[in-house]
Amino acid sequence: MKYIKLFTLLAVLFIGTNLQAQTSEKDVTIIELTQVEGEFETNNLSLTPGKYQFRIVNKDVDKDLGFVIQKAEDAGKDVMKTALKDSFSSELVKKGEAQYTGVVNLTSGSYVYSCPLNPTPHYKIEVK
Template sequence: MNRVIAILVVALGFALNGNAQDTMMKKEAVKTIALEQTPGEFTQKGLTVSEGSYIFEISNNHSGTDVGFVLVPKGKDASNAENHIKTAYVTAVVKEGNVETSNATKLSKGEYVYFCPLNKTPQYTLTVE
């Protein structure tokens, strides 16, 4: 009886360890997209990235104002906050000379536009392949 219990414990241990490894393998790495704002513009005028999860790191390089970050699927009304991808917002307004980040944002294949309404930047294209 003890031998059967020992075999079951070992088998259960292998099963649990295998499931933990599968879960870890399924978790994808979160990458960072660093963007810099200067007066009235982003220095990166367009981006192409692969599908996946990203954190947006926004730096304010003497733009003359606090800055933020808005990401919207291309073709949606960017002036309507309901269309904004909220996880891509920086977690705090970016003050002069500072850097702030967004939460992790999963990007699917397609096109998006990004801009800063505070710094009055144009809309730039982010392509996800």
């Protein structure tokens, strides 16, 4: 329950400052990730360094969902303190809907993505 309150607060803070339905920035790759009950359909990502925006889709999950990216070494730690800048979804993702993150700059390294509300496992993002 505390994650829901924390995530809702964070989502509200980020909406007005840095998130849009789509980005107008150049050289940004949009990646769509679909959540079903308890998991993402895509388990791991292998990317090159660059700017990314994630589109999170709620596929028939009867509760609001979210999204966050952390460095791999921070997996399992408080997402409110360890989330990458702009990596939260813009709003809670309702059943049958989609939301975007801000533009996330990923450099070489290991990251994880998850939904702290669903909740899902931590899935790997390798950036090389």
